[in-house]
Amino acid sequence: MEITTIKEKVSNVLTTILEHSNFEMSDELTAKDVDGWDSLSHMMIITKIEEEFGIRFKLRELNKLKNMGALVSLIQSKS
Amino acid sequence: MNLVFDIQKSIEKHYDRNAFCIGQEYHTYKEFAQIISNIRKTVRSKTEENEIAIGLVTNDDIQTYASIIALWLEGKAYVPLNSEFPLSRNQMVIGQADIRTILDSSNEKIFSEYQTITTKELNTFPVDLTPLRVSEENLAYIFFTSGTTGTPKGVPITFSNLSGFVDAFWALDYPITEEDRCLQMFELTFDLSVMSYLAPILKGACVYTIPKEEIKYSYIFELMEDYELTFSLMVPSILHYLRPYFEEINCPALKYSLFCGEALPLDVTEEWSTCVPNATIANVYGPTECTIFCTDYTYVKNAENKTHNGVLTIGRDMKNTSTIIVDKDNNEVAVGESGELCLSGAQLTPGYWKNKTKNKEAFFYKNYQGKNTRFYRTGDLCNIDAEGDILYLGRVDFQAKIQGFRVELSEIEYHAKAALDKVNAVAVAFTNTIHNTEIGLVIESEVTDTKELLEYIKTKLPSYMIPSQIKHVQSFPLNTNGKIDRKKLKEMFS
Numbered sequence: 001m002e003i004t005t006i007k008e009k010v011s012n013v014l015t016t017i018l019e020h021s022n023f024e025m026s027d028e029l030t031a032k033d034v035d036g037w038d039s040l041s042h043m044m045i046i047t048k049i050e051e052e053f054g055i056r057f058k059l060r061e062l063n064k065l066k067n068m069g070a071l072v073s074l075i076q077s078k079s
Numbered sequence: 080m081n082l083v084f085d086i087q088k089s090i091e092k093h094y095d096r097n098a099f100c101i102g103q104e105y106h107t108y109k110e111f112a113q114i115i116s117n118i119r120k121t122v123r124s125k126t127e128e129n130e131i132a133i134g135l136v137t138n139d140d141i142q143t144y145a146s147i148i149a150l151w152l153e154g155k156a157y158v159p160l161n162s163e164f165p166l167s168r169n170q171m172v173i174g175q176a177d178i179r180t181i182l183d184s185s186n187e188k189i190f191s192e193y194q195t196i197t198t199k200e201l202n203t204f205p206v207d208l209t210p211l212r213v214s215e216e217n218l219a220y221i222f223f224t225s226g227t228t229g230t231p232k233g234v235p236i237t238f239s240n241l242s243g244f245v246d247a248f249w250a251l252d253y254p255i256t257e258e259d260r261c262l263q264m265f266e267l268t269f270d271l272s273v274m275s276y277l278a279p280i281l282k283g284a285c286v287y288t289i290p291k292e293e294i295k296y297s298y299i300f301e302l303m304e305d306y307e308l309t310f311s312l313m314v315p316s317i318l319h320y321l322r323p324y325f326e327e328i329n330c331p332a333l334k335y336s337l338f339c340g341e342a343l344p345l346d347v348t349e350e351w352s353t354c355v356p357n358a359t360i361a362n363v364y365g366p367t368e369c370t371i372f373c374t375d376y377t378y379v380k381n382a383e384n385k386t387h388n389g390v391l392t393i394g395r396d397m398k399n400t401s402t403i404i405v406d407k408d409n410n411e412v413a414v415g416e417s418g419e420l421c422l423s424g425a426q427l428t429p430g431y432w433k434n435k436t437k438n439k440e441a442f443f444y445k446n447y448q449g450k451n452t453r454f455y456r457t458g459d460l461c462n463i464d465a466e467g468d469i470l471y472l473g474r475v476d477f478q479a480k481i482q483g484f485r486v487e488l489s490e491i492e493y494h495a496k497a498a499l500d501k502v503n504a505v506a507v508a509f510t511n512t513i514h515n516t517e518i519g520l521v522i523e524s525e526v527t528d529t530k531e532l533l534e535y536i537k538t539k540l541p542s543y544m545i546p547s548q549i550k551h552v553q554s555f556p557l558n559t560n561g562k563i564d565r566k567k568l569k570e571m572f573s
Contacts, residue, residue, distance in 0.1 A: 038542065039482075042294050059327050
């Protein structure tokens with residue numbers, strides 16, 4: 001899948017779960033930079049991404065997700 | 080004062096061993112002793128003898144933990160201040176506890192308007208861990224919990240309370256030795272953190288903490304596997320997060336897996352027990368007022384466990400606590416009948432900090448086994464069976480537990496109403512799809528933009544108290560007593 005398509009889909013997931021779109025989809029974006037992205041919403045975001053892309057993350061992979069760039073390339077490697 | 084002397088002895092005995100693993104960096108007890116000594120000397124020179132409580136910025140580093148021990152050696156109490164909490168809330172705490180000095184390990188001072196001792200760059204002093212001789216009735220810490228009227232209430236805990244807890248904890252026989260690797264997953268404003276650092280320090284074991292920027296549940300799992308943790312105390316909400324990944328988890332090194340702070344469902348516990356095949360699993364219970372926890376139940380594998388609505392029993396009172404269940408006139412109810420759980424004993428706080436009204440409501444004297452005894456009303460609805468096991472049935476008031484933190488729903492409503500200008504609002508706690516508790520807010524109005532409201536609440540309340548969902552209704556449904564039907568409002572969320 002194209003990187004841009006993945007980014008767009010992830011951005012939609014964030015907007016749906018967090019109920020706002022006050023973020024820039026840069027590779028350096030981290031949960032800290034986004035309002036309302038805490039442990040709880042993180043769980044919901046991850047679950048929604050798994051649904052959207054029809055993939056499944058391993059717990060260990062989740063720890064390596066330091067920023068948006070890492071998330072997008074992980075999704076790309078799995079889909 | 081035996082407890083603080085025991086801390087001294089243990090640190091001195093285990094100089095060569097690791098005390099902490101923080102962000103993958105180890106610190107030995109020797110290093111810990113040096114930092115403690117530097118901080119205590121500075122505290123002694125910069126604070127007055129009559130300063131009872133000292134503020135502590137709750138960072139995740141060796142200086143912050145050393146600050147706690149340093150204050151105890153000096154016979155002083157710490158009051159944890161989370162820099163991520165709204166400034167107005169922290170100022171309220173600082174004011175209430177008469178804090179004049181704050182210990183801070185941050186690179187830049189968090190509270191610039193108070194005398195701050197920056198603990199990162201202190202002069203080196205000779206190591207001296209000998210505690211001052213002070214009364215057992217001196218305070219070890221004051222923790223502030225959610226209050227009903229928008230003001231947090233302080234729970235002071237004495238060294239005598241804390242000694243009572245430590246004594247009762249060892250009596251449970253979930254032993255820790257210098258070989259153990261123990262999890263400390265709690266923010267230092269939460270009293271379960273005290274058990275999580277103190278018990279390992281008393282035995283020369285190593286404490287593993289969670290860096291603030293990490294997603295807690297997945298980091299805990301990595302620590303458990305990669306560092307082969309042997310002892311953990313967690314809130315059950317971590318299990319709900321980890322549950323979808325249980326198949327990937329295998330931690331044979333874990334010997335004890337304790338849970339506290341929220342209801343522990345039996346089914347999740349059973350599944351968890353296969354992830355930690357060699358661990359004894361226990362459900363412990365207790366409010367901050369009764370020092371960390373005070374009842375205990377050991378889960379039995381492949382056998383019957385007592386439950387109510389699928390929630391595990393909280394077991395029996397520990398060695399230094401007495402429990403009774405009373406009706407609204409403070410009379411003990413018969414075996415099996417439900418009532419409010421009340422606690423007394425060595426772990427019980429002397430009373431809320433400077434809050435006579437609350438103390439009158441929450442504490443009462445009663446003749447118990449021939450003695451006039453002071454009891455604390457927990458607000459928890461329980462019953463005790465014939466064997467003495469306590470079953471948790473629910474709350475008698477409007478408190479909720481969010482990730483183990485106690486939340487007064489009325490405190491959220493108080494701030495929401497202040498922002499809404501005469502529009503009514505009700506906060507409810509509901510269970511989400513992964514069985515964790517979330518806060519919903521229902522506003523009695525047309526659908527409006529809630530951005531400003533949320534912005535306002537965020538300046539008043541810590542993040543775990545911010546509603547995660549907001550709904551609007553034209554008018555609140557009423558129940559048969561003519562009161563707002565909170566149950567119906569709760570059903571709006573899922």
